[in-house]
Amino acid sequence: MTEGSAAGAHADKELLAVHALEAGYGKIGVLHGVTLRVAAGEVVALLGPNGAGKTTLLRTLSGLLPRTAGEVRFDGRDMRDAGPREAARAGLVHVVEGHRVFTQISVNDNLLLAGYDLPRGERAARVDEALSFFPEIAAKRLDRGGALSGGQQQMLAVAQGLVRRPRLLMLDEPSAGLSPVLVDRVLDVVTRLRAQGTAVLLVEQLIDKALAVSDRVYALAQGQVVLSASAAETDLHHRLERAYFGA
Amino acid sequence: MILGQVVLNGFLVGAVYALFSSGLTLIWGMMNVVNFAHGDFVMIAMYVAFVVFTALHLGPAVFVPLAAVLLFLLGVLVYFSLVRHVMRGPMLAQILGTFGLALVLRYATLWVFSANFVSLPDNLLGPVVTVAGLRLEPSRVVAGLAALTLTIGLHLLLTRTALGSRLLAVAEDRNAAMLVGIRPDPMQALAWGIGAACTGVAGALIALFFYISPTVGESLALIAFVVVCLGGFGSVPGALVAGLLIGVIESLSAFWIGPANKDVVVFILFLAVLWFRPQGLLGKA
Numbered sequence A: 001m002t003e004g005s006a007a008g009a010h011a012d013k014e015l016l017a018v019h020a021l022e023a024g025y026g027k028i029g030v031l032h033g034v035t036l037r038v039a040a041g042e043v044v045a046l047l048g049p050n051g052a053g054k055t056t057l058l059r060t061l062s063g064l065l066p067r068t069a070g071e072v073r074f075d076g077r078d079m080r081d082a083g084p085r086e087a088a089r090a091g092l093v094h095v096v097e098g099h100r101v102f103t104q105i106s107v108n109d110n111l112l113l114a115g116y117d118l119p120r121g122e123r124a125a126r127v128d129e130a131l132s133f134f135p136e137i138a139a140k141r142l143d144r145g146g147a148l149s150g151g152q153q154q155m156l157a158v159a160q161g162l163v164r165r166p167r168l169l170m171l172d173e174p175s176a177g178l179s180p181v182l183v184d185r186v187l188d189v190v191t192r193l194r195a196q197g198t199a200v201l202l203v204e205q206l207i208d209k210a211l212a213v214s215d216r217v218y219a220l221a222q223g224q225v226v227l228s229a230s231a232a233e234t235d236l237h238h239r240l241e242r243a244y245f246g247a
Numbered sequence B: 001m002i003l004g005q006v007v008l009n010g011f012l013v014g015a016v017y018a019l020f021s022s023g024l025t026l027i028w029g030m031m032n033v034v035n036f037a038h039g040d041f042v043m044i045a046m047y048v049a050f051v052v053f054t055a056l057h058l059g060p061a062v063f064v065p066l067a068a069v070l071l072f073l074l075g076v077l078v079y080f081s082l083v084r085h086v087m088r089g090p091m092l093a094q095i096l097g098t099f100g101l102a103l104v105l106r107y108a109t110l111w112v113f114s115a116n117f118v119s120l121p122d123n124l125l126g127p128v129v130t131v132a133g134l135r136l137e138p139s140r141v142v143a144g145l146a147a148l149t150l151t152i153g154l155h156l157l158l159t160r161t162a163l164g165s166r167l168l169a170v171a172e173d174r175n176a177a178m179l180v181g182i183r184p185d186p187m188q189a190l191a192w193g194i195g196a197a198c199t200g201v202a203g204a205l206i207a208l209f210f211y212i213s214p215t216v217g218e219s220l221a222l223i224a225f226v227v228v229c230l231g232g233f234g235s236v237p238g239a240l241v242a243g244l245l246i247g248v249i250e251s252l253s254a255f256w257i258g259p260a261n262k263d264v265v266v267f268i269l270f271l272a273v274l275w276f277r278p279q280g281l282l283g284k285a
């Protein structure tokens, strides 16, 4: 897939624009001037070595962490004062790492919770819609979240994100800890989302699998974007390696 | 038959223990903050009952709901004015924060009401009836059954309603809850309100047959901590079972070795549980 090919009409409409973003934990700076963009309907892979700041970037974009400098615009709107609630409502949805679901309540309640502020009928429809991506957990609607396997929990976590009908879905290492078959199942959803015009920002360690479903790729190292390329470019592996080590 | 009587009385008191302990376990489970003033909340509710009865001559139909509302408000107030701030501080600040609150409540009560023990009339809800050889004191029976019902109600609120899902979600993972758009602050304030309302109802009910004094909260707090440890932190069903168990054990030990020693028995039990099952009798390892 080359940049913007199948994303059709939305292709060049800017959805997320991040400029010179800085953020961190307390006094420790982690992101040092990150600039990147995601167009409507495109899938962008965000790669980088451990500790590069990928998770920190997603947490800052979704409003879990305050930014110290820089600008984030989502769908033309300045997200300066947006917390997680506002981000989610605007359609900027973050699925955190580690197949994080609510273990004490049922699968169904997990999904209802993700859309708790929607009108009742709408909410039920959204839950069914999200479950249509994952028949294997639709069969377990009444089980507790904690009773699911790791792979099923990851699907539930993604499905929770889908209940919000995101315009940009940010997935943090959805493949972590999953068997190869399940990795393909989860990444297959990314392709389906792309086909329906939902943009995805995908943080992954499995470089080849991530590139296979993406339009473009950014690499982050030590809190800075060190590479920006089309996912179809040849020799990406080599370039990524060099970018990671600052050669 | 006398043993049956002892067990029955223990069970009825135990239901009240279960109710106020559920409040403590809810607050604990929601935000890992220990409310050291919990016993004193119960004490305040007992004085609400006492004042309403002596000054206004109104019975439990008025003072129980009133205590629930007042303590709910106290819980929310304490959350916003104290807990929210000390939660960001070190562990010691959290402990001293609610411990200090306990002292303030205790000494304020002492100042207003003096250290004298007071009580409500024995037969406020009517005379004792004897059924199949068991003496049923209406005040104990009403208190026990009402507390049992409300504790089960609290469990259902948490597990069967959308509001309960939101509370449990914040309890389990604040960040994940925020990402689905839930604001943790109102949920945590609500948990304090509900937790304190549990002490409100329990205190007003237990006032029907307990002596009331500014220091009564000390032994009630001990009971609440033991119940929460036994039942597993954050578990309302655990608190229910453990509350009933403690009520019965306490009643039996008062019967066998004398009322003066019942707190000691409860505390030894507490240490034994910490020693052998630190996760609680019903808690998961």
Ligand SMILES: Nc1ncnc2c1ncn2[C@@H]1O[C@H](COP(=O)(O)OP(=O)(O)OP(=O)(O)O)[C@@H](O)[C@H]1O
Residues within 6 Å of the ligand: A025, A028, A030, A048, A049, A050, A051, A052, A053, A054, A055, A056, A057
């Ligand atoms: N809660 C935290 N408090 C302080 N520092 C943190 C915290 N979380 C992460 N960091 C630091 O921030 C830096 C970036 O971490 P981050 O988790 O964003 O990296 P990452 O790219 O997601 O790595 P990984 O591939 O291992 O998930 C690391 O140096 C890490 O030690």
Ligand SMILES: [Mg+2]
Residues within 6 Å of the ligand: A054, A055, A056, A097, A172
């Ligand atoms: Mg990470």
